Structure formats: structure tokens, C-alpha cells
Amino acid sequence: xxxxxxxxxxxxxxxxxxxxxxxxxxxxxxxxxxxxxxxxxxxxxxxxxxxxxxxxxxxxxxxxxxxxxxxxxxxxxxxxxxxxxxxxxxxxxxxxxxxxxxxxxxxxxxxxxxxxxxxxxxxxxxxxxxxxxxxxxxxxxxxxxxxxxxxxxxxxxxxxxxxxxxxxxxxxxxxxxxxxxxxxxxxxxxxxxxxxxxxxxxxxxxxxxxxxxxxxxxxxxxxxxxxxxxxxxxxxxxxxxxxxxxxxxxxxxxxxxxxxxxxxxxxxxxxxxxxxxxxxxxxxxxxxxxxxxxxxxxxxxxxxxxxxxxxxxxxxxxxxxxxxxxxxxxxxxxxxxxxxxxxxxxxxxxxxxxxxxxxxxxxxxxxxxxxxxxxxxxxxxxxxxxxxxxxxxxxxxxxxxxxxxxxxxxxxxxxxxxxxxxxxxxxxxxxxxxxxxxxxxxxxxxxxxxxxxxxxxxxxxxxxxxxxxx
Amino acid sequence: xxxxxxxxxxxxxxxxxxxxxxxxxxxxxxxxxxxxxxxxxxxxxxxxxxxxxxxxxxxxxxxxxxxxxxxxxxxxxxxxxxxxxxxxxxxxxxxxxxxxxxxxxxxxxxxxxxxxxxxxxxxxxxxxxxxxxxxxxxxxxxxxxxxxxxxxxxxxxxxxxxxxxxxxxxxxxxxxxxxxxxxxxxxxxxxxxxxxxxxxxxxxxxxxxxxxxxxxxxxxxxxxxxxxxxxxxxxxxxxxxxxxxxxxxxxxxxxxxxxxxxxxxxxxxxxxxxxxxxxxxxxxxxxxxxxxxxxxxxxxxxxxxxxxxxxxxxxxxxxxxxxxxxxxxxxxxxxxxxxxxxxxxxxxxxxxxxxxxxxxxxxxxxxxxxxxxxxxxxxxxxxxxxxxxxxxxxxxxxxxxxxxxxxxxxxxxxxxxxxxxxxxxxxxxxxxxxxxxxxxxxxxxxxxxxxxxxxxxxxxxxxxxxxxxx
Numbered sequence: 001x002x003x004x005x006x007x008x009x010x011x012x013x014x015x016x017x018x019x020x021x022x023x024x025x026x027x028x029x030x031x032x033x034x035x036x037x038x039x040x041x042x043x044x045x046x047x048x049x050x051x052x053x054x055x056x057x058x059x060x061x062x063x064x065x066x067x068x069x070x071x072x073x074x075x076x077x078x079x080x081x082x083x084x085x086x087x088x089x090x091x092x093x094x095x096x097x098x099x100x101x102x103x104x105x106x107x108x109x110x111x112x113x114x115x116x117x118x119x120x121x122x123x124x125x126x127x128x129x130x131x132x133x134x135x136x137x138x139x140x141x142x143x144x145x146x147x148x149x150x151x152x153x154x155x156x157x158x159x160x161x162x163x164x165x166x167x168x169x170x171x172x173x174x175x176x177x178x179x180x181x182x183x184x185x186x187x188x189x190x191x192x193x194x195x196x197x198x199x200x201x202x203x204x205x206x207x208x209x210x211x212x213x214x215x216x217x218x219x220x221x222x223x224x225x226x227x228x229x230x231x232x233x234x235x236x237x238x239x240x241x242x243x244x245x246x247x248x249x250x251x252x253x254x255x256x257x258x259x260x261x262x263x264x265x266x267x268x269x270x271x272x273x274x275x276x277x278x279x280x281x282x283x284x285x286x287x288x289x290x291x292x293x294x295x296x297x298x299x300x301x302x303x304x305x306x307x308x309x310x311x312x313x314x315x316x317x318x319x320x321x322x323x324x325x326x327x328x329x330x331x332x333x334x335x336x337x338x339x340x341x342x343x344x345x346x347x348x349x350x351x352x353x354x355x356x357x358x359x360x361x362x363x364x365x366x367x368x369x370x371x372x373x374x375x376x377x378x379x380x381x382x383x384x385x386x387x388x389x390x391x392x393x394x395x396x397x398x399x400x401x402x403x404x405x406x407x408x409x410x411x412x413x414x415x416x417x418x419x420x421x422x423x424x425x426x427x428x429x430x431x432x433x434x435x436x437x438x439x440x441x442x443x444x445x446x447x448x449x450x451x452x453x454x455x456x457x458x459x460x461x462x463x464x465x466x467x468x469x470x
Numbered sequence: 471x472x473x474x475x476x477x478x479x480x481x482x483x484x485x486x487x488x489x490x491x492x493x494x495x496x497x498x499x500x501x502x503x504x505x506x507x508x509x510x511x512x513x514x515x516x517x518x519x520x521x522x523x524x525x526x527x528x529x530x531x532x533x534x535x536x537x538x539x540x541x542x543x544x545x546x547x548x549x550x551x552x553x554x555x556x557x558x559x560x561x562x563x564x565x566x567x568x569x570x571x572x573x574x575x576x577x578x579x580x581x582x583x584x585x586x587x588x589x590x591x592x593x594x595x596x597x598x599x600x601x602x603x604x605x606x607x608x609x610x611x612x613x614x615x616x617x618x619x620x621x622x623x624x625x626x627x628x629x630x631x632x633x634x635x636x637x638x639x640x641x642x643x644x645x646x647x648x649x650x651x652x653x654x655x656x657x658x659x660x661x662x663x664x665x666x667x668x669x670x671x672x673x674x675x676x677x678x679x680x681x682x683x684x685x686x687x688x689x690x691x692x693x694x695x696x697x698x699x700x701x702x703x704x705x706x707x708x709x710x711x712x713x714x715x716x717x718x719x720x721x722x723x724x725x726x727x728x729x730x731x732x733x734x735x736x737x738x739x740x741x742x743x744x745x746x747x748x749x750x751x752x753x754x755x756x757x758x759x760x761x762x763x764x765x766x767x768x769x770x771x772x773x774x775x776x777x778x779x780x781x782x783x784x785x786x787x788x789x790x791x792x793x794x795x796x797x798x799x800x801x802x803x804x805x806x807x808x809x810x811x812x813x814x815x816x817x818x819x820x821x822x823x824x825x826x827x828x829x830x831x832x833x834x835x836x837x838x839x840x841x842x843x844x845x846x847x848x849x850x851x852x853x854x855x856x857x858x859x860x861x862x863x864x865x866x867x868x869x870x871x872x873x874x875x876x877x878x879x880x881x882x883x884x885x886x887x888x889x890x891x892x893x894x895x896x897x898x899x900x901x902x903x904x905x906x907x908x909x910x911x912x913x914x915x916x917x918x919x920x921x922x923x924x925x926x927x928x929x930x931x932x933x934x935x936x937x938x939x940x
Contacts, residue, residue, distance in 0.1 A: 297809050315806045315810065331785075336768070336785045374915065381849075401895050406846065422921065423922075
């Protein structure tokens with residue numbers, strides 16, 4: 001059976017300020033309603049004879065993965081939590097161990113969570129052909145037929161034909177300079193290395209044994225000692241930490257003698273930068289892509305994204321990327337967007353938060369957004385999902401006022417438990433043990449006004465938590 | 471005696487989004503802590519033998535003018551409210567009528583509220599020389615010695631010398647093309663028309679009698695029928711409406727045979743656009759002027775203004791103006807900022823509000839800022855100044871929750887009056903007659919959560935108001 005393995009480990013800063021460590025690119029709705037992760041889940045769900053997807057992600061993103069899987073009604077083949085980033089080869093090894101345990105003949109379709117594929121029929125066809133090669137014990141990379149001389153990707157040079165439109169891989173080549181990329185394009189035997197693969201799980205583990213035995217051992221130990229926590233499989237931290245960090249390309253694909261490539265034209269993009277998003281987006285006749293409330297005069301070749309309750313006006317500008325969020329706006333020349341990394345580095349160096357968190361922070365129970373802040377107060381808009389509850393908690397330095405503006409909240413405050421309806425309020429004194437729960441079927445929205453001398457997120461004692469965070 | 475007359479009638483859209491109809495350029499702190507209006511007040515206050523300034527402004531800005539005068543501890547020579555805009559000549563006539571009533575020998579120093587003057591000693595010197603000429607019954611225009619070939623200003627050509635560094639005005643000339651401006655600059659006998667004047671009030675009225683008798687009559691009637699309201703002098707609307715609308719240049723200066731010019735170099739700017747603000751601002755070695763939280767990479771020749779609790783990041787951009795406010799961000803090429811007008815026109819045409827009001831709205835009692843909004847709720851941060859009170863009011867469609875986060879508020883709710891301290895809250899039911907007052911010496915800050923089916927500002931019945939608005 002075919003088991004999709006979705007690698008969702010990226011913490012992508014290249015689409016900052018929209019993508020941040022706590023809510024990276026794969027979880028954002030960049031093109032349409034679904035996130036890139038959800039599009040990936042939906043896409044693999046449409047394949048024939050396919051099992052529920054296995055997701056490999058970081059601890060920080062586990063609730064987001066769970067929620068987004070639910071959001072597209074997908075079954076869940078397992079959510080494997082990496083205790084730390086170790087690149088793609090160990091992540092795939094975890095998935096392989098997980099799958100061979102129940103299906104010794106499992107075939108893995110490995111997909112990064114954050115890629116765009118426009119022609120799904122072509123993709124499905126390529127998967128079917130790769131699956132035939134995988135049965136013949138090939139490890140198949142999907143190569144993208146280049147339609148221009150891209151210098152930002154690695155390339156795969158194909159060798160002899162293997163049938164099914166597949167080829168032996170002659171060699172992998174690093175990101176070329178422009179002249180080389182143009183030659184690759186002209187020669188026609190090179191394809192972009194998409195980071196998507198298909199092979200039998202056991203075969204992958206066998207290759208690790210030959211080419212990366214330390215990685216095989218470390219991931220085997222990490223998975224064997226894994227603990228289940230709600231929907232999540234938390235592998236052993238110490239064992240996983242012992243694994244070498246390496247990509248599947250270096251660790252396996254470049255070393256095995258069974259590497260194959262299936263070239264495909266499927267409207268693929270890794271959306272690796274704001275300019276590549278502009279490239280794949282529909283644009284107006286002046287070459288502009290606008291999202292949200294944008295008013296422009298004489299603007300050309302630009303990507304402009306406004307955020308909620310805010311407008312952006314542009315005059316006489318060309319080839320810009322303007323991306324607005326509630327706490328940060330980026331204005332960059334479109335051909336310089338790779339330097340977003342330099343901004344993120346400056347934020348890190350300054351000990352700031354804007355590369356880590358959005359103003360609106362997602363939690364397993366819903367979200368909060370810090371809508372105002374003063375010297376001794378903070379105002380948050382809190383949304384609690386149906387059926388969800390915050391932890392039973394208390395604060396040492398702040399009191400809280402809650403005003404429900406939508407839905408009905410169940411409030412615990414010390415020894416009282418009571419319902420709070422729309423347009424009702426309550427007061428949580430400093431030090432009180434309290435909890436907020438939504439027992440209804442619609443989201444509860446409330447405004448929280450915090451008052452106190454210290455208002456940091458770390459002023460919290462969790463006494464009980466349904467999400468295992470106490 | 472010398473009476474400064476400050477013309478504060480502008481509703482300047484050229485510095486949108488920072489300048490809006492309800493809070494135009496003259497009231498903004500563009501360079502340093504004081505607003506341009508306050509800088510003007512402070513500057514004239516430093517002149518020798520000067521009386522308190524008379525301000526002419528629109529009805530909408532009266533509380534702002536009063537507050538900003540107080541803010542710099544200035545005495546108040548009268549705040550004349552124009553019922554509608556009639557250009558500068560009638561506005562100055564109102565001030566002349568106001569002043570000759572108590573001081574028949576009053577000399578007026580007429581100054582737009584929104585100009586910048588860097589060399590105050592040169593300005594004071596020019597005023598002293600102009601005052602001598604005014605005693606000889608000249609109407610003196612201050613001409614700015616051009617330091618480059620500006621095409622955006624009118625020019626004044628000087629004639630024979632009159633002593634005191636003054637000259638007869640040979641003629642006024644309209645905004646020239648670049649070649650003409652360059653010739654004016656080379657010839658040395660042309661000066662920019664600054665819009666600043668000095669003359670005896672009675673002489674000005676005499677000139678109106680000869681050259682604009684309808685204006686004289688209308689403004690005389692309007693002032694004679696004026697009503698005092700708190701600190702304000704509200705001239706008669708019907709009479710004032712009958713006045714022709716004209717500038718002092720056309721109505722008087724170009725017609726009188728007693729027009730003089732005193733050329734001066736005093737670091738003058740009318741800050742008529744974002745690019746002229748950039749020109750006069752101190753800049754870093756890359757030619758950038760940053761205000762607020764700005765992080766940049768390879769940025770040159772740009773003006774970037776971030777707003778509170780928001781950062782702006784720039785990469786690889788050049789000669790841009792980026793101005794951020796809580797609800798709108800402008801990104802414009804620096805040499806295209808005059809087209810801000812086109813954006814404002816689009817906002818008008820769309821029936822929007824962003825050219826009229828800021829998210830934070832100033833009221834005579836303080837301010838409110840709409841920090842969040844949902845389908846059936848709105849959250850405001852309200853600041854009540856010491857000694858101030860909102861009107862006694864009620865709403866037909868909304869209830870309100872108030873949480874005090876700083877200071878102590880006196881709350882009236884139907885027949886109860888009580889104090890609300892920091893970290894205390896109260897509920898104002900729909901339909902209740904209520905009032906908020908600050909009897910303390912520090913500002914009261916509170917968070918208001920409105921809940922209801924309609925949340926517009928017009929759902930208000932004012933039963934009593936200390937500011938005469940009920």
C-alpha cells in the first residue's frame with residue numbers, strides 16, 4: 001500500500017513576516033482557502049489505494065497539524081514529533097520505522113508539506129509510474145522538467161531509461177550558475193530536484209544500513225522508545241539527538257545504486273520566496289497581485305498583501321513586495337526578497353519576537369491576539385474552539401476581566417463554575433484558580449483585559465491541562 | 471502692538487495617511503515633540519512686544535486648537551471659528567475686525583499654522599524690519615530667498631528699495647516652469663511667496679474696502695453677529711457664507727499700491743508633501759529618515775515612518791516614502807508623492823473614512839481608539855483628560871462594559887454615581903443614561919467593550935454636554 005509521508009519540519013523564514021517559526025509557511029493559506037499542508041493532504045488523499053498520511057513535524061507544530069488534518073477531514077496515519085531538527089533523512093527514517101511495524105511492504109510517498117502542484121493529474125500519473133519502479137526496488141525521485149533556467153534549485157541528470165517514463169539517475173548536481181542552468185535547460189536531460197520521493201520503506205532502511213548506519217540505529221532507538229501522547233507519537237529525544245543530521249539526497253539518493261528519477265511537468269513550485277509566490281499567482285494586466293484592501297495608483301509588477309482591518313496604498317512603485325501583518329510590514333524589491341533572511345537575522349540578534357510569533361498566537365484550544373497593551377494592562381481577543389478548554393491555571397501578577405462577545409463560555413473561578421453568555425462579564429482576581437471552557441458547538445469569543453504589574457505569558461501555573469501541557 | 475494671526479484652516483491631504491481631515495498636518499508632530507501649529511505659537515511667542523496669538527480655524531478643529539495652545543502654555547488672543555472655508559482673505563479680515571475692536575492700531579503678523587522655520591533669529595529680524603514698514607503703512611509680504619529652482623511655489627519680483635531690507639513689490643508671478651524658475655533663481659530679484667504677511671489691521675480693512683467691498687461687508691457682519699462659546703468665537707454662518715472666497719494675494723496684495731516684500735533666508739518650508747518633509751529632515755549617511763521601529767537592509771534615500779506597536783522592514787528599496795498608521799500604510803515613490811491626492815480621491819469616491827478620521831479619534835474630553843471589532847462587538851481604548859467629562863448620554867442599540875486600567879473614573883449610570891478605580895469594571899446596560907468623568911489630576915484610561923447589533927458612532931443621544939455638543 002502507498003503511505004504518504006508529509007515532511008512538515010520547515011520553520012521557513014523566507015516568507016516572513018507572514019511565515020514565522022510558530023506558524024510557518026506550510027500552515028498558511030497563501031493561495032486560496034486551504035494551507036499548503038492541507039493542499040498536500042488533500043492531494044495525496046485523492047490518490048488511488050492510498051493510506052492515511054503520516055506527518056513528521058516539530059513538537060511546536062503538533063496541534064496545528066492535528067487541527068489542519070481535521071480541517072480537511074483527513075484520516076491520520078500518525079503524527080511523529082521530532083524533538084529537534086535533523087534534516088530530511090532521519091525524519092523519513094522515523095516514518096519508515098513507523099510504517100514497517102504494521103505494513104512490512106509499505107511504500108512511502110515522501111512529500112514536503114509546503115509545495116504547490118497545479119496539475120494534479122500529471123502528479124497522480126507520475127506517482128503511479130514511480131510506484132511501479134518502487135516495486136522493482138528503485139528509490140524514485142520526482143524530477144521537475146525545468147521551464148526556465150532556475151539557479152535556485154539542485155538538478156538531477158538522468159541516465160538510461162527504465163520504462164514507465166523513469167530513468168536511472170546519472171548524478172545529482174548542485175545549484176548551477178545561470179550559464180550552466182541555461183545549458184541544462186537546453187540539453188533536456190536535467191530536471192529540478194523537487195524533494196519528493198517514492199520507495200519501499202524497507203528498501204530505504206536497507207540503504208541507511210549500508211550508507212548511514214548511525215542514522216539507522218539512532219532513529220530505530222528513537223522510534224522504539226517513542227511515547228504516545230494524545231494523537232502524537234513523541235520519539236525519544238536522546239536517541240534522536242544522536243542521529244547525524246543529513247538530507248535524504250546526501251545520505252541515500254546520491255549513494256545508492258538504485259536511484260531513479262521520474263521527470264514530470266505538474267506546475268510545481270516550492271514557493272521558496274515572495275517572488276516565487278508572485279510568479280505562480282494570478283496577476284492583473286499591470287502584473288500586480290493584490291490580496292486584501294489595496295488601493296493603488298500607477299503600480300506595476302508587485303505583490304501587495306494587506307492584513308485585516310488595514311489598507312495599503314501604493315503610488316508609482318514597481319516590482320515591489322509589500323506584505324503586511326498586524327505587527328510588521330515588509331517592503332522589499334522583488335528581486336531582493338531572498339534577503340528577508342537578513343531581516344530575520346537582525347530580529348534574532350536583537351532578541352525580538354517578530355520572527356517567532358504572530359501577534360495572534362494559536363493554541364490547541366483556539367487562539368489569542370494581543371490587540372492592545374499599556375504600562376499595566378493588556379487586552380486580548382480570545383477564541384475558544386467548540387469542545388475545547390484552556391488549562392486550569394492561575395497567575396501571580398495579574399487579574400483578568402473577561403467579557404464574552406460571542407457564544408457561551410463555562411467559567412471556573414476557584415470553587416465556582418458558571419456559564420457566561422454573550423454580553424456578560426466576570427472578574428478573575430489575582431491568584432484565583434480559573435479555567436475557560438467551551439461546551440457549545442460554536443466558537444466562544446471573549447475580550448480579556450489583564451491588569452497587573454507583570455503581564456508576560458510566563459506568569460502562568462498550569463494545574464490541569466487536557467492537552468498534556470501542565 | 472504686534473498681534474500674531476495664525477491661519478489654521480488647512481485640511482491638508484498631502485501628508486495622508488498621517489494627515490487627515492479631522493487631524494490635519496498643522497496638528498501633527500512631524501519634526502520633534504511639538505506640532506507645527508505649536509511650533510508656530512511658540513515662535514511668535516518669542517517675538518518682542520507681542521500679544522497673544524489669534525487663531526482662525528474650522529469648527530471641527532476648535533478643541534484641538536484650544537488643547538494645543540494649552541499644551542505650550544500660550545495665552546489665547548481668540549479662536550475664531552470659520553463656519554466654512556473661504557480662503558485666506560476673509561479669514562484674515564475676521565482677525566482684523568476682532569483686533570481693531572480693542573486695539574485700533576493693531577498690527578497683524580499673519581502666519582500659516584503649518585510652516586517650518588529653522589532659523590528663528592533671521593525670522594525675528596525680518597519681522598522687526600517688516601514692522602517698521604507696516605508703520606509706514608506698507609502691507610508686507612515675507613519673501614523667501616530661493617536656494618533652488620522650485621516650481622511648486624508662486625514668486626514675488628521686487629522693485630525699488632524701501633529701506634529696512636524691504637522693497638516695493640513689482641509683481642506676483644504664478645508657479646513657473648523649471649526654466650523660468652532657474653532664471654528667477656539666477657536673477658536674484660525673485661523670492662518665494664511664503665504666505666506670511668505683516669500689516670496694520672486697519673490698513674488691511676481699508677484695502678478691502680477699495681478692492682473687495684463685498685468681502686469687507688460680509689466679514690464685518692459675520693464678526694458683528696459672532697457668538698462666544700466657551701473659548702471660541704463663532705462668527706455668523708449666513709453672513710460669512712456671503713463672502714467671496716479669495717486669497718489675500720489676489721484680493722489685496724496684487725491690487726494695492728502699498729505692497730512690499732521683505733526677503734529673508736530663514737530655513738523656511740511649507741512641508742507641502744512627504745518629499746519636502748524628507749528634504750528638511752536630518753538623514754543618515756544613506757539618505758534615509760527613519761521614525762519609529764524600522765529595520766532595513768540596503769535602503770537608500772527613503773522616508774520611513776512606523777507607527778506604535780508596529781515595525782517596518784525594508785530591503786533593497788530606494789527613494790521611497792513609507793508611512794504607516796494603525797489602519798493604513800502608504801508606499802510611494804518619493805517623486806510621486808503629490809499623487810497622494812489621487813489616493814484620497816479614491817477614498818472619497820468609495821465613501822470610505824480613512825481620509826477623514828484616524829483610528830484614534832480626538833474629542834474635547836480626550837480620545838478613543840477602536841482597537842478591535844467583530845460582528846456584534848467593538849473594543850475601544852478610551853482616554854479621559856484630567857477634569858474632563860464625556861456627555862451624559864445613552865445608546866439605543868448597544869450595551870457597554872468599562873474596565874478602568876489607569877486612574878479613577880467617576881461613573882454615572884442612571885441614578886447611581888460611583889468611582890471606578892484601576893482594575894475595576896462596570897456594566898452600562900442598553901438604554902441606560904450614563905456619563906464618564908475624570909475628577910483626578912491624571913488621565914483615566916479604560917477599555918470599553920461594546921456589545922450590540924449596531925455599533926455606529928451615531929447611536930448616541932446626548933442629554934447634557936459641557937462642550938456644548940448636546
